[in-house]
Amino acid sequence: MQCTQCGREVPEDAIYCPHCTGERKVSDRQVINGGLKGGALGLAVGLALVTVMLGFYELERGIKAIALTVPIGTFTTGLIIGLVRAKRDWK
Numbered sequence: 733m734q735c736t737q738c739g740r741e742v743p744e745d746a747i748y749c750p751h752c753t754g755e756r757k758v759s760d761r762q763v764i765n766g767g768l769k770g771g772a773l774g775l776a777v778g779l780a781l782v783t784v785m786l787g788f789y790e791l792e793r794g795i796k797a798i799a800l801t802v803p804i805g806t807f808t809t810g811l812i813i814g815l816v817r818a819k820r821d822w823k
């Protein structure tokens with residue numbers, strides 16, 4: 733098996749290329765950045781949804797409680813999607 737980054741020979745069962753350990757830290761950061769980007773996007777979508785929801789149901793208290801959980805939910809979803817995507821690019 734050849735490393736996709738440095739092209740050197742890597743053992744078949746290796747999870748990380750032993751020659752690319754220096755670049756691994758950058759990759760870890762890229763994975764985190766990808767997660768944060770996804771989270772920020774999810775949060776933006778959640779806040780937009782809440783704005784629309786509050787526009788329709790401004791007077792109902794129960795809706796406001798739900799509205800608070802929506803951005804948290806979309807943020808978490810975006811974070812996970814961002815992490816998974818960045819990690820897939822890494823491999």
Ligand SMILES: [Zn+2]
Pocket residue numbers: 735736737738739740749750751752
């Ligand atoms: Zn390598």
